[in-house]
Amino acid sequence: MAQAPTAREKVQIGGDEEAGTELKLGEFQDSPSLSLSAARVLIDAVVTRRGEEEGRTSIVQEPILVKMREYLDEFARFKEKSKVADLEANLEDNFPELHSFERSQLVSLCCQDAEEAKTLIPSLANKLDDDRLQALLQDINRARAVLE
Structure with a gap:
């Protein structure tokens, strides 16, 4: 006699969304993203x-x-409307090569170093070198430290 399954079969979700080394955001590819x-x-x-x-x-x-x-x-790491607007504008103006999804993730996660950021947001690896990414992360964390 066959034993009953212990778990439901995993349902495969359709779509091509993936935030890996290459961003595949499907129907959301051209949609803005919010931190x-x-x-x-x-x-x-x-x-x-x-x-x-x-x-x-x-x-x-x-x-x-x-x-x-x-x-x-x-x-939410930043609570003040003006600080959020300043951060978002800075990222958009100075890092146009980043997708809005990547920018929103950087503001939401507040990574400590480039290695952590590239681990959590793999698509950054091909867009920013470690020094430039580290400088960006330091700016974000400085803005956060001012608020605490």
């Missing part, structure tokens, strides 16, 4: 505006929105 910090600023602005439109300072939020805001409050 966790930028997403936090955006969500806060939307919630504030909705409250103002309804004439209240506090609005009832859906549970998923509450959870998302809690997550972003916990993991």
